[in-house]
Amino acid sequence: MTVTIHFAAGVANWAEYEAPLRAALARAGIAANLSDRAADPAHVDYIIFAPGGVINDFTPYTGCKAVLSLWAGVEKYINNPTLTQPLARMVNDELTEGMVEYVVGHVLRHHLGMDAHIHGQDGVWRNTILPPLARERTVAVLGLGELGAASARALAALNFRVLGWSRSAKAIEGVECHSGDEGLDHVLSQAEIAVLLMPLTAETTNVLDARRLALMPKGAVIVNPGRGPLIDDEALLAALDSGQIGHATLDVFRVEPLPKDHPYWAHPRVTVTPHIAADTRVKSACEVLVENIRRGEAGLPLLHLVDRTRGY
Ligand code: NDP
Numbered sequence: 443m444t445v446t447i448h449f450a451a452g453v454a455n456w457a458e459y460e461a462p463l464r465a466a467l468a469r470a471g472i473a474a475n476l477s478d479r480a481a482d483p484a485h486v487d488y489i490i491f492a493p494g495g496v497i498n499d500f501t502p503y504t505g506c507k508a509v510l511s512l513w514a515g516v517e518k519y520i521n522n523p524t525l526t527q528p529l530a531r532m533v534n535d536e537l538t539e540g541m542v543e544y545v546v547g548h549v550l551r552h553h554l555g556m557d558a559h560i561h562g563q564d565g566v567w568r569n570t571i572l573p574p575l576a577r578e579r580t581v582a583v584l585g586l587g588e589l590g591a592a593s594a595r596a597l598a599a600l601n602f603r604v605l606g607w608s609r610s611a612k613a614i615e616g617v618e619c620h621s622g623d624e625g626l627d628h629v630l631s632q633a634e635i636a637v638l639l640m641p642l643t644a645e646t647t648n649v650l651d652a653r654r655l656a657l658m659p660k661g662a663v664i665v666n667p668g669r670g671p672l673i674d675d676e677a678l679l680a681a682l683d684s685g686q687i688g689h690a691t692l693d694v695f696r697v698e699p700l701p702k703d704h705p706y707w708a709h710p711r712v713t714v715t716p717h718i719a720a721d722t723r724v725k726s727a728c729e730v731l732v733e734n735i736r737r738g739e740a741g742l743p744l745l746h747l748v749d750r751t752r753g754y
């Protein structure tokens with residue numbers, strides 16, 4: 443039996459993915475008709491997809507057993523009314539490792555006050571302002587899913603006092619977990635550094651608004667590798683200007699690439715990283731895609747299915 447797979451995740455991705463995907467399918471013993479062009483949509487068994495991919499209307503894909511996303515975040519197409527097939531998002535160890543490294547790196551930068559030494563080599567021996575130990579620093583991780591939980595654990599392993607926040611209640615060793623609206627206010631009011639790792643949904647849009655930014659300790663730092671619209675940009679800029687927020691390290695934005703004239707680029711208290719916090723790495727992504735195809739063909743539940751009622 444040959445499965446038909448339509449790779450609809452863009453030309454650049456096809457160039458990178460074709461060979462490793464064919465190799466992973468062969469390793470799994472799956473005979474596949476894999477193409478970036480679907481001759482007959484009705485006969486496609488699986489669609490591999492990414493934002494900016496070539497399909498907007500999934501209706502003709504009447505036999506499609508699943509849409510497999512190359513991205514972890516699915517907000518750009520979860521609300522496409524024609525996408526009724528099971529939708530699996532990308533989760534894999536390398537994606538998680540990349541995010542943990544980004545989060546730990548940027549949290550340590552702010553915790554240790556590295557900028558003062560990197561940018562301040564002016565011949566003055568300033569040895570009086572020392573960072574506290576990590577155990578004396580409170581870091582909040584908002585979103586305790588695949589990426590947030592792993593990041594929270596890594597920060598806890600470095601001895602940070604880690605507060606976590608998620609939609610449903612969680613128990614993670616070394617992390618003080620909270621949920622619900624009151625939980626968020628409680629967490630933010632103590633967060634010297636807050637890391638945002640929620641998905642973008644109707645509920646999480648502008649979750650960091652002016653009121654919540656004002657709850658944070660003065661000079662607090664935001665690290666956002668989640669999604670741009672989690673933060674009210676106007677409110678953040680005002681909070682940065684007033685010093686209420688000491689710095690924001692932002693990887694994701696409402697419009698990407700971030701427009702050249704956006705105030706974030708020139709703001710002295712903002713670090714822009716160009717949506718590079720955690721890349722989907724081809725080899726490990728292919729393993730997950732192929733495992734899901736194997737499961738689909740074996741009648742087993744697919745991994746990492748998106749729950750459309752939750753929106754992520
Ligand atoms: P998960 O779905 O595994 O985790 C999401 C977490 O957010 C869960 O803990 C969930 O709560 C929580 N959450 C969702 N809605 C709410 C809410 N309304 N209130 C409180 N908590 C909420 O996602 P991942 O960890 O895999 O990824 C998180 C996001 O990271 C992605 O959606 C994407 O936007 C972003 N991302 C960014 C990348 C980058 O390079 N910048 C790379 C990859 C992902 P609960 O546990 O209760 O469900």
Ligand code: OXD
Pocket residue numbers: 512513514515516532720721722
């Ligand atoms: C993703 C991302 O969602 O890269 O995978 O942001």
